[in-house]
Amino acid sequence: MSCSVRRVKLDHATDPEKKLSGTAQVFAREAHIRSILETVPDAMIVIGEDGRILSFSAAAERMFGYSEADLLGENVSTLMPSPDRERHDGYLRRYFDTGERRIIGIGRVTTARRRNGATFPINLHIGEARIGEDRVFTGFIQDLTERQETEQKLHELQSELAHVSRITSMGTLATSIAHELNQPLTAIANYAETARDLLDNPDAETLALVREALDECAQQSVRAGQIVRRLRDFISRGETERRVENLDRLVGEASALALIGSKEQGVDVDLKLDPTATLVLVDRIQIQQVLLNLMRNAIEAMEESGARQLEISSLRQGDGWLRVTIADSGPGLAPEVAAKLFQPFVSTKAAGMGLGLSICHTIVRAHEGRIWTEPSRFGGTAFHFTLIDAGRDGNG
Numbered sequence: 001m002s003c004s005v006r007r008v009k010l011d012h013a014t015d016p017e018k019k020l021s022g023t024a025q026v027f028a029r030e031a032h033i034r035s036i037l038e039t040v041p042d043a044m045i046v047i048g049e050d051g052r053i054l055s056f057s058a059a060a061e062r063m064f065g066y067s068e069a070d071l072l073g074e075n076v077s078t079l080m081p082s083p084d085r086e087r088h089d090g091y092l093r094r095y096f097d098t099g100e101r102r103i104i105g106i107g108r109v110t111t112a113r114r115r116n117g118a119t120f121p122i123n124l125h126i127g128e129a130r131i132g133e134d135r136v137f138t139g140f141i142q143d144l145t146e147r148q149e150t151e152q153k154l155h156e157l158q159s160e161l162a163h164v165s166r167i168t169s170m171g172t173l174a175t176s177i178a179h180e181l182n183q184p185l186t187a188i189a190n191y192a193e194t195a196r197d198l199l200d201n202p203d204a205e206t207l208a209l210v211r212e213a214l215d216e217c218a219q220q221s222v223r224a225g226q227i228v229r230r231l232r233d234f235i236s237r238g239e240t241e242r243r244v245e246n247l248d249r250l251v252g253e254a255s256a257l258a259l260i261g262s263k264e265q266g267v268d269v270d271l272k273l274d275p276t277a278t279l280v281l282v283d284r285i286q287i288q289q290v291l292l293n294l295m296r297n298a299i300e301a302m303e304e305s306g307a308r309q310l311e312i313s314s315l316r317q318g319d320g321w322l323r324v325t326i327a328d329s330g331p332g333l334a335p336e337v338a339a340k341l342f343q344p345f346v347s348t349k350a351a352g353m354g355l356g357l358s359i360c361h362t363i364v365r366a367h368e369g370r371i372w373t374e375p376s377r378f379g380g381t382a383f384h385f386t387l388i389d390a391g392r393d394g395n396g
Contacts (some may be wrong), residue, residue, distance in 0.1 A: 029376035043141040047076045052137065061197045063143050065115030076139075081113045083248075083271055102208055104128055104137070109256045111269065112141070119269045120145050121256035161282065181227055184220040191216045242367075244390045245287075247280045247322065248273050251312055258295035267299055267308040277316035281373075282367060287387065290360045293384045294326040298357065301330030301380065309378045321369065321386040329378035341373060359387075 035188040043060035049051055053076055065080055071078065077088040084091075084169040094100070107125040114120065128137055195213040198206045255269055279289070295310065302308040309329040317323050333341065344362035364371040369386035376382035 017118070043143070045079075045139045045141065047137050047139070049096070049135050051075050051077065051089055058394050060141070063114075064112070080113055081111055081119050081269065081271065083275075084110070084252075084271055085113075087275075092125070109144070109253050111252065111256045111259075111271075118266070119259070121259045144256065171215065181224055184224040184227070187220045188217050188224075191220070196334060225295075240245070242281050244279050245282050245284050247278055247314055247324070247387075250280075250282075250284065250288055251291060251314070251324070252290035254313060255295060255351035257288075257327050258292055258299065266308055267302065270309070270311045272311060272313040274314045274316055274322075277322045277389065277391070278312050279389070280322055281390040282389040286363045287367070290363050290385065291324070292327070293356045296327035298326055298330065298381070298383075302328055305330055305380075307378070311376075311378070316389060317386070320389050322389045323384055323386050325382055325384050326377060327376035327382035328380040332375060332380050333373065342371065 031251055040057070041059060043063045044055070044057040045053060045060055046055035051073045051074055056066070056071050061067055068342075075088070077085045080088060091102075095102075095104070104126045104127070105126065107123065110122060111119050112122045123142040123144055125140045125235055127140075128135060130136075143235070192211040195210045195217075196211070198210045202210075251271065251273060255271065259267075291312075295312070298310050299308075302310070304363045307329050309327075313325045313327070315323045315325070325385075342357050361371055364385045364387075367387060370390070371383065371385035374382050374384065
């Protein structure tokens with residue numbers, strides 16, 4: 001048996017026909033591996049050091065609307081919206097020069113672009129490998145919009161829970177306010193009634209008592225104001241942990257998340273971020289809450305619009321501040337609504353609580369910035385807010 005095995009090995013090494021058979025086996029093995037990879041539900045894209053596509057899986061074809069033949073040899077930036085499309089080659093060069101990993105082996109939520117031009121949120125993971133002297137990068141991509149139905153159900157459940165929570169919180173707050181304010185308001189009413197009655201006989205002694213009663217009214221009014229301020233401070237309390245953050249990344253992640261679970265079909269999202277305005281001093285979670293709120297409001301505002309254009313831009317103002325703008329092509333705001341838009345319980349939505357923009361206003365003000373609206377160049381509304389420029393020393 002052992003001799004027979006050795007003979008087969010010798011034949012395989014010396015017989016040209018066996019060599020062909022071995023080559024065929026290699027191709028068969030490669031085909032087998034490829035067939036397995038084609039069943040992976042995540043899209044898989046392999047690129048070379050020059051950013052050109054070497055492999056484009058069947059899942060990627062379904063996700064992006066291109067065939068592999070369409071894209072082989074093309075730059076992978078074809079699948080990216082602005083500004084990543086224009087900056088991708090620079091990202092690669094920076095990685096080759098510095099070795100600093102910003103995505104490779106880390107992963108991130110970002111935005112991609114289909115063949116029809118529609119943008120959609122993705123979860124991107126990139127791995128690096130060497131084939132001989134060459135490096136290749138393999139990207140695994142999950143389409144986050146495929147989770148829309150689940151996200152929508154979760155969103156509805158969260159909305160119901162949030163509604164119950166708001167009612168409970170408002171009830172507790174109303175009870176607290178009523179309890180705290182009851183005493184000074186009762187005193188004010190009593191002193192005012194006393195002063196009114198004393199004025200029936202306005203002699204010198206009575207007028208002195210009236211002044212005393214009015215002084216007490218003033219003191220109780222001040223006390224009531226202090227109670228309101230104390231409650232407001234208690235509600236808004238919470239230390240913000242500010243750090244220097246990359247604005248491009250904050251906006252990219254927020255724009256990707258804004259598309260999840262929303263009716264964004266046909267929305268053209270365009271990022272126009274100032275390459276010199278990249279660093280801000282912020283609480284990352286709070287500012288992403290502002291971005292997410294404003295983007296979702298814009299998407300909802302455009303539901304009935306023919307053209308749905310959402311533009312997110314940034315600009316270094318040169319006075320220690322960066323300005324972020326979220327502009328839409330919706331119907332715009334009525335002047336009477338725009339004048340009090342950031343006040344609590346003012347909403348443009350029929351079923352809205354009117355707290356979202358008030359929260360945005362509170363967060364931006366807590367960051368020492370300001371927030372305001374103007375008509376957008378698309379005919380809708382543009383929300384602007386400012387953040388501290390952490391790169392104003394020239395290193396941003």
